[in-house]
Amino acid sequence: MKTVTEQQFKAIIAAVFGVEPSVIVDGLRPGQIPAWDSLGHLSLVSELERSFSFTFSMEESLGINSVADIRAVLAKHGVTITPV
């Protein structure tokens, strides 16, 4: 999957953490919701890999400190997030 809508993007992350998609804003950081702890982070990376069919390096996984960072890594791997 190389193109997703904004809605799909948020839904993927929201499903990992078991929260409403409206919670997934760019400024959201690990620790701000209980499910985004160190183990939740590993689940997040695994789910993103499954959804977008590429693998994160250790550095990339470490570098994700907000939802905005997820966008940046996806963009680097050629994933486009469309507004609708």
Place this chain on the structure above:
Amino acid sequence: MTQSAIERLMHEPPFTLDAAVKAERFREAMAEAVRHHFANNELFRRQAQRSGFDPNEPLKDLSRVPFLPMAIFKRLSLLSVPEAEIVRTLQSSATTGSQPSRIALDHVTRQRQAQALVAVLTHVLGPERRPFLVIDADPVSAATGSTLPARQAALRGFLIAASDTAYALRPAAQGSLEADEDQIESVLSGWQSSGTSGCIFGFTFLLYQYLLERLEAKKRTFRLGDLAVLHIGGWKKLTQQKISKPELNRRLAQTLGMSERHIIDLYGFTEQMGVVYPDCAEGWKHVPVFAEVFARDPRTLGLVPDGTDGLLQFLTPIPHSYPGISVLTDDLGRVRAGRCGCGTAGTAFQVTGRASDHEVRGCGDVLAEELQAGGGSRP
């Protein structure tokens, strides 16, 4: 906020920086860390004053940085930040008759720990994440909450290198663990048939007891040419059973059909979690850019000459929430400078044992008692 000397250091390549540049960057970062803990931790300040150390003078000699004995972390909860900033407390396993260490972590410390660990794991395993077989039980089934046993915390940290994680052990009766032999068989035979570059990771003794001995008993061998084995946690129990590192490596390589060079013993301890020291091909542990090591005479606590056994003292600017930037351990070892046969330059060390002799052990304890007697910051 401008990037501090410590944050800059964490972005340097861990093992390849020119020695003179490393020394300079490390000194700057340690000076910053020393000033932070001197200003914010009473015990660290007192220890500095005892040794006539002034944090406002340029830091020229790293061996003069005040150190805290490991025993003090078992006696006191030490903080260098307001308690509200603590997000997790690590608790080391207590050996019989001793108190566990309690290490309070804030976001800053945790982030640096993860950066340090990724830097070293990338050096050892390459940048790509790999499937892991962890020689432990699934931490989800273990205790959760803000206090985490240090063994679980150490495991979790390493999982950043894992693209997929299987657990080789499961909880058994009375809080003990047992090998999940079907799981081990299925993961290892899967890796063998697909040619996967997997990684087996766990505590040294658990690796020996639950994986190697079981497979040997069943005479089950594999051909896992691309496998890496990382193990941590020390040799105390294997030494008691007279199992040496060369023997463990030989037997693992034989049973798993892998290269001994890819079996890597890691040294690290809870009070400086995040910093791990892998063996190089020559059997030495090189200090990364964000750490330094000294060996001290157990009686005088003065430095011993290179190559002579002493108590190992480790420096790293990583701890921010507690004053663990300079810790005198109970481990004996020798330190060496210069270029190693493996090609890496800089300080390297080998751990040769633990200070089990009472006189030696007493020294760290006496220092801890003296420091405690002056009053500590117990939250």
